[in-house]
Amino acid sequence: MAVMEGPLSKWTNVMKGWQYRWFVLDDSAGLLSYYTSKEKMVRGARRGCVRLKGAVVGIDDDDDSTFTITVDAKTFHFQAHDPDEREKWIRGLEDTIVRHTPSIRRWDPSKPAPTMADFDKKLTESDVYLQLLIEQTSALEKHTGSTEDVADRQRCQEVINNVNSVLESIKHSIVLLQIAKNTAFPVNGVYHPCNAIPEGTSSSASSLGGNVGGVPCPLVPPDNVVPETSYSSSEDEDFFDADDFPGATPSQSPSGPRLFEDAVESIPGRSGTSESVTSPSSASNDPASQVPLLDPPASSASTETSPSDGTSRVVPTQSPSTPAVSSPNRKASVGGALEQANLTSEPSMDYDLMYEDDDDPELGSMEGHGSVIHHLLSQVKIGMDLTKVVLPTFILERRSLLEMYADFFAHPDLFCSIADMQTPQDRMVQVVKWYVSAFHAGRKSEVARKPYNPILGEVFRCYWDVPGTTTTGVDAQDGPIPWAKNNQLCFVAEQVSHHPPISAFYAEHKAKRISFCGHIWTKSKFLGLSICVNNIGQGCVSLMEHDEEYILNFPSGYGRSILTVPWVELGGTCQITCNKTGYSANVEFLTKPFYGGKKHRISAEVLSPGEKKPIVTVEGEWNGVMTAKCREGEPKPFVDTQTMGTVKKNVKSIAQQAPNESRFMWKEVTAGLKFNQIDQATAAKCSLEQKQRDEAKYRKENNIAWETKLFDLIGDNWIYKKPLLKRISQRND
Secondary structure, eight states: OEEEEEEEEEEOOTTTOEEEEEEEEETTTTEEEEESSHHHHHHTOOOEEEEOTTOEEEEETTEEEEEEEEETTEEEEEEOSSHHHHHHHHHHHHHHHHHHOTTOOOSSTTSOOOOHHHHHHHHHHHHHHHHHHHHHHHHHHHHHHHOOOHHHHHHHHHHHHHHHHHHHHHHHHHHHHHHHHHHHSOOOOOOOOOOSSOTTOOTTOOTTOOEETTEEOSSOGGGOSOOSSOEEOSOOOOOSOGGGSTTOOTTOOOOOOOSSHHHHHTSTTOOSSTTSSOOTTTOOSOGGGSOOOOSSOOOOEEEEEOTTTOOEEEEEOOOTTSOOOOOTTSOOOTTTTGGGSOGGGOTTOOGGGGGTSOOOOOOOOGGGGHHHHHHHHTTOOTTOBOTTOOOOGGGEEEEEHHHHHGGGGSSHHHHHGGGGOSSHHHHHHHHHHHHHTSSSTTOOSSBOOEEEOOOTTOEEEEEEEOTTSOSOOOBOTTSSSTTSBTTEEEEEEEEEETTTTEEEEEEEETTTTEEEEEEEEEEEEEOSSOEEEEEEEEEEEEETTTTEEEEEOOOEEEEEOTTSSOEEEEEEEEEEEOTTTOOEEEEEEEOOOSSSOOSSEEEEEEEOTTOSSOSEEEEEETTSEEEEEESSSOOEEEEETTTSOOOOOBOOOGGGSOTTBHHHHTHHHHHHHHTTOHHHHHHHHHHHHHHHHHHHHHHHHTTOOOOOSSEEEETTEEEESSOHHHHHHHHHO
């Protein structure tokens, strides 16, 4: 009999992510079956199942809605609607597991058997103690450097040496435990599907009940046969049911607008016929006659005849990284037809299309890459600078770090509005409003991915249309983006140093007479199960109309749970100061505490000159909703990053970019990642990095100093060579 049934999301793979499924827990059979919909369950079209005999249920303390089932050398990942729903499923699953595993060993007969969650919890606790030991060691090192007592210094140094040895042992123990876990319980691989209805069984047995192979069928007869092993279909291609689109058969999917036909036509070998790209269902059995498809196939393509010219065209169905379509008018993804082509022979590919949609697939669990991560972590030590450590290509985000910095201005209206405020207090509050909203756009996903390390001399340029303003202004020919208008926000960034890695960037709105100049030196450290990235540097907002400068710094970033499902959080206290007006602000990015608490918390306070009591306080989440409260008054909405859409940046076509511009430079790496050609992406990345090393070697041998193109080092700051203030002053002179 069925204990419970209902919807859950199941993790398929990195390309397809979470997918909605209808689950049925059969207590008598000890089986968790799932279907693409409730209707498919009624018809007995089972998609896969999990045998619960000997299974282990696990949970993630960092995510209160997900859980795993590990059995038959596979780990299945599930996501419930909320924590309560997850608890119901876990209770039902554990009861069924205990009932079908009578010999399960219990540490205490009165308590349930230990689960993978217990292991993960102890492992997380070990990491927390590791962090405490690191902090205590840092304090001891500071004391050693400051003490004048020679004997005390020697004793402290001996303790530090011993502690460092312990730290190394703990780190490698944690890593080896994770690898051992992954070896015993590997993450979903390629599962071999078995038939829902065994051979020799009549498919006429309906959901009304009966017997199949002598087994009673109280719910759905074909599904009641318990397979020898758990399975999940490796052909999980049905992103929607035929019932969602009346008149369509399961092999047909509604085609969206022909937004990418020109790109498909431009693929080499495309001659206006349907023979250029062959769908899996119609491909010849002769391998020599097939166009190479990506492995695994990212999407399917169907052909239709154009009513205007009679030619057959490839129509993309749906990108695997997009959610299930719910309307025939849904915009198609670039990942459809283009992904069917052989990437290695596409000189005329429209690379710009790869940046039109934000479909970077979720990274998923690092446990599936256990050997790679183990090799990587075996190279590093606690507290080690990771600048020179080469990370595997599969964890990269499809853009350069320089382009990520442009996302500080993804809300150009908030930034430009600073110049419109009438009082110093209002201007400081507006600076804070822009600042706290500037970080969410840079993180497109909860899962941590690393942007490309910029190449020395690499440049990124873009501009934004400011909401609420016209775009018919005068050309800003003397600005950082000559082809932009003076009432558009322009941005330019340059990698000015490789060791240490320093990026400088500049933005200006000429009509508003406001600009920003900043630089960031990223210094990464390994912390055991986390990675810390210290963003060393500062930025300066300049208001020419008021002759004011607002100096600010940046929070640190943390990559947590790097051996499981990595996620990003910000931490640290930042200041914003204006020397002319005396106003200041403190902004604190709060990291998640080990027990309880929420992620991504932020608090800020704005202070008047000479006062310690804030005039405005801000609370909330830097990637969610923030409220502000004045000294006397009720909290009011301040920023809601979930509802306020970001403004798309305008970037020159890659075909028109200079060789040192980001998208042109990294286009082959981006294409490889986009189409899951990891080996090709890695080769392209290595080629760029090797060229950089060769050029650095040549400069060193010939005693040639590197010269930056757009920024100068003045004191400790990198300053744009032709800032707006300087150009206006020269014009007035």
